[in-house]
Amino acid sequence: MATPLPRDPIADARLNWERHGWSDVAAPMAAITAIMRTQQILLARIEGVLKPFGLTFARYELLALLSFARSGALPMNKASALLQVHPTSVTNAVDRLQQAGLVLRSPHPTDGRTTLIELTPEGRTLAKRATAALNSEVFAQSGFGDQDVDQLIRILGTFRRNAGDFSD
Amino acid sequence: MATPLPRDPIADARLNWERHGWSDVAAPMAAITAIMRTQQILLARIEGVLKPFGLTFARYELLALLSFARSGALPMNKASALLQVHPTSVTNAVDRLQQAGLVLRSPHPTDGRTTLIELTPEGRTLAKRATAALNSEVFAQSGFGDQDVDQLIRILGTFRRNAGDFSD
DNA sequence: TCCAAACCCTTGGATGTCCTAGTATATTGC
DNA sequence: GCAATATACTAGGACATCCAAGGGTTTGGA
Structure with missing residues (x-):
């Protein structure tokens, strides 16, 4: 894997958003970008495990x-x-x-x-x-603590329901 | 968009995991799958907005x-x-x-x-x-509450740091 | 009864991502 | 100073995703 960056690029993007006067949406921008990047990391891990099969x-x-x-x-x-x-x-x-x-x-x-x-x-x-x-x-070995797993399931479950995935 | 499913497919997958004796990893599996799906929804929204450009x-x-x-x-x-x-x-x-x-x-x-x-x-x-x-x-209009945005930034930030994205 | 609308799957095209390999340029070590 | 190694970008190939369009099957209303 590549060398870690010295700074979190998403935190930097958030600062850039705030500097340009978009403070009201800087936090959701950071959260959404973080979801994108996390998905990429997880997918790479999963595909690595599945490749031998x-x-x-x-x-x-x-x-x-x-x-x-x-x-x-x-x-x-x-x-x-x-x-x-x-x-x-x-x-x-x-x-x-x-x-x-x-x-x-x-x-x-x-x-x-x-x-x-x-x-x-x-x-x-x-x-x-x-x-x-x-x-x-x-x-x-997900890298998420037990409480964070519960939080993710709750937050993303609400989001998916609101997005029209299911009506449960 | 398609008709919502009557039940949350990820919650169903979690139940299947538990039924097969994998209860110890059922929750992280559900969280990771939810991240995958959420990324898919968000990407579709973003691409929809960018398409006219x-x-x-x-x-x-x-x-x-x-x-x-x-x-x-x-x-x-x-x-x-x-x-x-x-x-x-x-x-x-x-x-x-x-x-x-x-x-x-x-x-x-x-x-x-x-x-x-x-x-x-x-x-x-x-x-x-x-x-x-x-x-x-x-x-x-992210669909995440303010507190949930903060939680996501915190949880995913920790995850990305541990995954070697940055050393901040 | 029968035809139009709805539905199901597949094909072809565009995009993006990664990997491997190859070419060109820099840097390092002897 | 020169060869070996490292770095930067690009080309070609494999996959996955979506959209648009086409052909076959069912359904439902006139």
């Missing part, structure tokens, strides 16, 4: 989602909705997972428009192993 | 960084370090900004390896207008 985060998420479905199968559009990504992203992920023999497509029994994604035994095994790796190498 | 977030960040540099110019490697992205990403952004007449490349006066990125008058003007738009349409 031949998985990316997008593919892992789909695999994990399927492994929790009772039947081990889901319609594409359902997966798209639950993962909250564009349908084309699911198409892309399924293409690659299918080529790797981890999932397969099957026609929906009653709706001819719908395609079901189904986990293969290999896919189920790999999902299990990848999850174990993520649990021990990323989630168990 | 012909800018993406990556290009805007570079433009904004240059506009705060005293001389209006920075070496590529400095920009890469401050934005905390790969050098090739900066090359990509500069290519497009240069094509749009917003920045230009000039040789470093003493180091032949280094290329300076310089803001054009058009670039400076556009940066100012785009920042005003982001301030009023995104940062001023």
Whole structure:
């Protein structure tokens, strides 16, 4: 990893905002920028752990989602909705997972428009192993204190609800 | 935007983790997943505001960084370090900004390896207008309460420092 | 009954990110 | 002074994401 910067670039950006007379939005700007950067750091860690399994985060998420479905199968559009990504992203992920023999497509029994994604035994095994790796190498060492984890879940949960993700 | 889901998919994932005996990492998993999703929502908002200016977030960040540099110019490697992205990403952004007449490349006066990125008058003007738009349409309506903004800055600041972003 | 509107998935194109490798320039050490 | 190493940028490739558009399937109202 690169050498740490001598100063926090986001704190500097906040100072710049204040110097230019945008003090009223300097703090939210800093918070949002920090979320962007944190996501980047976390994604890099996750992808690093998944790489040995031949998985990316997008593919892992789909695999994990399927492994929790009772039947081990889901319609594409359902997966798209639950993962909250564009349908084309699911198409892309399924293409690659299918080529790797981890999932397969099957026609929906009653709706001819719908395609079901189904986990293969290999896919189920790999999902299990990848999850174990993520649990021990990323989630168990998240770098957030227990209280901060609770705060994040609360703050971001409210935000996501207000953004229209769910109506719970 | 899509119809809200009836249930929070991240809360459901957390329950799945607990059901599978991974209770010890279920909360950090939920927090990290929430950060991923929140970043996605915020990025979409930001890109929506920047689109009328012909800018993406990556290009805007570079433009904004240059506009705060005293001389209006920075070496590529400095920009890469401050934005905390790969050098090739900066090359990509500069290519497009240069094509749009917003920045230009000039040789470093003493180091032949280094290329300076310089803001054009058009670039400076556009940066100012785009920042005003982001301030009023995104940062001023972030969806986070004032106290939550402070919490986020604190929690994520600690995380980024521990991750090696800066040594402040 | 039947056709238009809605829905589902895929293709093609644009963008951004990273990695690896390659070229050019500086710096360091002998 | 010159060779070895380090640094700076760029080119090419792999992935993921989104949008726009197209083709097939269902549904619902006239």
